[in-house]
Amino acid sequence: MSAALATAIEPSAPVIDADRVRMTYGHGALATPVLHDVSLRIRPGQLVLLTGPSGSGKTTLVSILAGLLRPTAGVVDVCGARITAMSEGELARLRRAHIGFVFQADNLFPALTALANVVEVLCLRGLPRAVAIPRARTILGRVGLADRLGHRPGELSGGQRQRVAVARALASRPDLLIGDEITSALDGATAVEIMTLVRGFVTPTTAAVIVTHDHRLHRFADRIIAMEDGRIVADTTVDCQEPS
Numbered sequence: 556m557s558a559a560l561a562t563a564i565e566p567s568a569p570v571i572d573a574d575r576v577r578m579t580y581g582h583g584a585l586a587t588p589v590l591h592d593v594s595l596r597i598r599p600g601q602l603v604l605l606t607g608p609s610g611s612g613k614t615t616l617v618s619i620l621a622g623l624l625r626p627t628a629g630v631v632d633v634c635g636a637r638i639t640a641m642s643e644g645e646l647a648r649l650r651r652a653h654i655g656f657v658f659q660a661d662n663l664f665p666a667l668t669a670l671a672n673v674v675e676v677l678c679l680r681g682l683p684r685a686v687a688i689p690r691a692r693t694i695l696g697r698v699g700l701a702d703r704l705g706h707r708p709g710e711l712s713g714g715q716r717q718r719v720a721v722a723r724a725l726a727s728r729p730d731l732l733i734g735d736e737i738t739s740a741l742d743g744a745t746a747v748e749i750m751t752l753v754r755g756f757v758t759p760t761t762a763a764v765i766v767t768h769d770h771r772l773h774r775f776a777d778r779i780i781a782m783e784d785g786r787i788v789a790d791t792t793v794d795c796q797e798p799s
């Protein structure tokens with residue numbers, strides 16, 4: 556399905572089209588509504604920052620957009636496919652074909668080298684090892700880790716680990732990159748390096764949604780969406796962006 560899907564997408568079709576998404580955790584007396592009718596559309600070519608106070612629903616929203624969490628109500632289309640109507644198997648295929656994720660708590664395999672961390676994920680996605688290895692070397696070189704291919708996560712700095720995580724997400728050539736607080740544990744200069752990588756990923760056919768509360772990163776954005784208490788309270792298109 557995903558190959559047909561990829562070719563069926565018109566270039567200007569939204570990468571994400573979410574309509575009146577609601578999320579309530581728990582049931583009965585414990586029910587906690589955390590998203591209230593959130594609608595948003597993200598077109599290819601956009602680097603979107605999602606901001607807002609802790610607890611405002613950012614992680615919940617991006618988890619739903621990534622197909623990792625099912626909303627209580629509402630519909631979500633990703634790359635033209637209605638993910639809210641998909642089976643778990645279909646969702647897994649769509650994620651593999653179209654979506655890359657990076658999370659704050661970097662979930663690299665601690666026993667594997669930087670190179671193997673990228674190669675294994677590509678192989679899991681069905682790439683032959685002979686294709687995966689050169690591709691992984693290239694992308695790790697592009698994130699400045701050519702001389703760290705044989706290092707394990709414990710032998711890398713926080714910024715280097717996060718660069719491996721970004722390289723791993725980008726190696727599968729997703730249409731949509733989703734990052735949740737990917738720079739929160741990093742110093743300012745390293746955060747800028749990571750955002751420069753993300754900026755370089757966004758082309759007229761791809762998009763990125765990055766959760767952050769770091770105002771220093773605003774200059775990388777095409778658009779800044781602010782959340783409060785489970786609602787979008789501001790949605791600003793930025794004219795002037797970081798040259799990439």
Ligand SMILES: Nc1ncnc2c1ncn2[C@@H]1O[C@H](COP(=O)(O)OP(=O)(O)O)[C@@H](O)[C@H]1O
Binds near residue numbers: 610
């Ligand atoms: N698995 C869960 N079960 C119950 N409540 C949750 C769960 N995950 C998040 N929440 C609650 O949902 C609200 C939004 O959380 P979250 O989406 O993580 O916000 P943010 O990422 O903006 O900090 C918070 O009040 C949080 O406590």
Ligand SMILES: [Mg+2]
Binds near residue numbers: 615
């Ligand atoms: Mg969060």
